Amino acid sequence: MADRSILLFGGGRMGLAMVRGWVAAGFDPAAIAIVEPAPGAALLSFAQSSGCRLNPPLAAREGQAVVLAVKPQMAADLAAPVAALARADTLVLSIMAGKTLRDLGRLFPGVAAFVRAAPNLPAAVGRGMTVALAGAGCSAADRDFAADLLAGTGALLWFEDEALMDVATALSGSGPGYIFYIADCLTQAGIAAGLAEPVAETLARMTLAGAGEMLRVSDRSAADLRRDVTSPAGTTEAGLRVLMADGALQARLTATVAAALARSRELAG
Ligand SMILES: NC(=O)c1ccc[n+]([C@@H]2O[C@H](COP(=O)([O-])OP(=O)(O)OC[C@H]3O[C@@H](n4cnc5c(N)ncnc54)[C@H](OP(=O)(O)O)[C@@H]3O)[C@@H](O)[C@H]2O)c1
Structure with a gap:
């Protein structure tokens, strides 16, 4: 990986998560350049300790991969610098929400060669779920390069149909927000049942984190894992009977994803 140079535009939350992943995966820090007009303390300290170059003078033809991690509304600002740097074999990898291949x-x-990707917030802790789409001009080598760049922040799934990127945004992109809300609801339920708030909060947080980790490492389905913990006539069964009643929670989550999808399509125009 050492011979492949990377130029990252945008060293915010996502950009920093990605660059951390690259260094951890063995990319040569000296071959990574980061352009960030207002570097935060975390980026400054990471650049210093890792040896990645922060805001270096950009040589023409810098970066075999140019990674775009600025807010979508800043995309036009990158047109001139990218045009000055790009060469025939440059791969442009964008994580800008809503910016299509077109x-x-x-x-x-x-x-x-373009790759469009949509990571989610847990990328910041190496547990992201990224979906990616390769443009028609991408070679197999471009795809492999993009996969190496994206896999540093967690799991990666390639999509073939761009219309489904909005669905992924509504599920895995916005999903961490849904899960944080469920953690909050469980905390409130624990308080209502008599626990002190910090205790309820810890139990809810660690239960979600632990169950999430089991889901991540297990090859069994969520439904199978649920059945495993549900002994007949036990406490989990009593709770689940209420949680699953009338399919109401399923209906609400289906509507939740549909609402996020509608908004994602609206934002994309
Ligand atoms: N956060 C998520 O969960 C998530 C999930 C999926 C996709 N994304 C996408 O990832 C991208 C980055 O999101 P983020 O959360 O990391 O945002 P962020 O923390 O705001 O990072 C964007 C960074 O880019 C910098 N920037 C702006 N204009 C620039 C330019 N011309 N050249 C170089 N750097 C520039 C910004 O600097 P200033 O602060 O000075 O403007 C900021 O530090 C967005 O397009 C977002 O849609 C984010």
Whole structure:
């Protein structure tokens, strides 16, 4: 991996998570350049300790991969710098929410190979779920390079149909917010049943984290894992009978994802 240079635009929350993942995965820090007009303390300290170059003078043809991790509304600002740097074999990898492959093609006309990716917030702790889509100009080597860049922050799944990127945004992109809300609800339920708030909060948080980790490492389905912990006539069964009554929670979650999907499509115009 040492011979592949990377130029990252945007060293915010996601950009920093990605660059941490690259260094941990063995990319040569000296071959990583980060452009960030307002570096935060975490980025400054990471750049210093890792040896990644922060805001270096950009040599023409810098970066075999150019990674775009700025807010979508800043995308147009990158057109000129990317045009100055791109060469025939440059891979542009964008994580800008809502920017389609077509948008990228219009913004960066000199570039042939694009990958559009949508990570989610747990990427910041190496437990992200990223979906990615390769443009028509991507070679197998471009895809492999993008996969190496994206897998540093967690799991990666390739999509073939761009219309489904909005669905992924509504499920895995917004999903951490849903899960944080469920943690909050469980905490409130614990308080209502007599626990002190910090105790209820810890039990809810660690239960979700532990169950989440079991889901991550297990090859059994969520439904099978649930059946495993549900002894007949036991406490879990009594609780689940209420939680699953009338399919109300399923209906609510289906509507939740549908609402996020509608908003994602609205934002994409
Ligand atoms: N956070 C998530 O969970 C998530 C999930 C999926 C996708 N994304 C996408 O990831 C991208 C980054 O999100 P984020 O949460 O990391 O945002 P962020 O923390 O705001 O990071 C964006 C960074 O880019 C910098 N920047 C702005 N203009 C620039 C330019 N011309 N050149 C270089 N750097 C520039 C910003 O600097 P200033 O602060 O000075 O403007 C900021 O530090 C967004 O497009 C977002 O849609 C985020």
